[in-house]
Amino acid sequence: TQLLEQSPQFLSIQEGENLTVYCNSSSVFSSLQWYRQEPGEGPVLLVTVVTGGEVKKLKRLTFQFGDARKDSSLHITAAQPGDTGLYLCAGARYGGATNKLIFGTGTLLAVQP
């Protein structure tokens, strides 16, 4: 059972367009991470958000953590073909002994030139 649901599951857009990916859960997380994964490679960490309502920017990428720390969004401005990949959100629980991550279902983004 996936505790983190991502939407949309697939997204194909033209270069220059904007997009938003959502990551939703009924559970509270102490932190949430976003990763990008290319085919045949491991996930690469983009950002970690910790505080409810927190907004972080990474060049054209804007990440937000929901006030209740149950959801998050990733907004990409003026998408480029190099943004193509699988975007994964992953949550960690408060005081969890293992610090293991619970991953979302993923959003596969294709940016056409």
Place this chain on the structure above:
Amino acid sequence: DTGVSQNPRHKITKRGQNVTFRCDPISEHNRLYWYRQTLGQGPEFLTYFQNEAQLEKSRLLSDRFSAERPKGSFSTLEIQRTEQGDSAMYLCASSPTPRGLMNTEAFFGQGTRLTVV
């Protein structure tokens, strides 16, 4: 390169054979994780080590799976009597010990792609 290293990158094996994968974490990280990822899905947690101690195992980890981290450095994941359903990407990640309640970031290796034929 000081990132997480996994070997081999790809493994094709016949059903019923045993396979072993290796993970070398970032040297100062004492936490090590194994995840499994099937096509089109997010990674699923398999097991976790703190130093050499295996502290948690997922129910996904059947009796055919065993993981070790004998000296608290590299780790191995062995699958015995492989089945076609074991075909997946096996990912290793490491992280330092969290300070207080703050979770720390996990850094992933490139994974081992297993194909069971």
